[in-house]
Amino acid sequence: MRNVEEINHPEHYNIGIETTDYIKSWDMNFVEGNIIKYVTRYRYKNGIKDLLKAKWYLEDLISQIENDEKSKKGYTKQDSKKSKELLLEVSKQMSLKKSNR
Numbered sequence: 001m002r003n004v005e006e007i008n009h010p011e012h013y014n015i016g017i018e019t020t021d022y023i024k025s026w027d028m029n030f031v032e033g034n035i036i037k038y039v040t041r042y043r044y045k046n047g048i049k050d051l052l053k054a055k056w057y058l059e060d061l062i063s064q065i066e067n068d069e070k071s072k073k074g075y076t077k078q079d080s081k082k083s084k085e086l087l088l089e090v091s092k093q094m095s096l097k098k099s100n101r
Contacts, residue, residue, distance in 0.1 A: 031061045 019040045023033040038054035
């Protein structure tokens with residue numbers, strides 16, 4: 001049977017500051033916390049496998065941030081200018097059609 005300390009406070013998370021305390025102190029989300037967790041423990045637990053997991057979570061985080069930035073940008077000033085020009089052109093064409101009737 002395992003010691004309670006091995007389960008609640010394993011050695012590979014307790015060198016310096018406990019990993020969970022560090023993650024909480026920086027108010028990290030699940031993905032950010034997993035990056036820290038896997039990088040912190042790779043030497044003491046699963047080696048390269050943990051680094052590959054950290055890499056996967058880091059790439060996921062980058063993808064999330066890139067998608068958030070794209071959705072926040074929405075229309076650029078250039079897009080807005082093009083939309084106005086198109087609207088003016090359509091209005092002119094409609095006016096021409098009305099006057100030709």
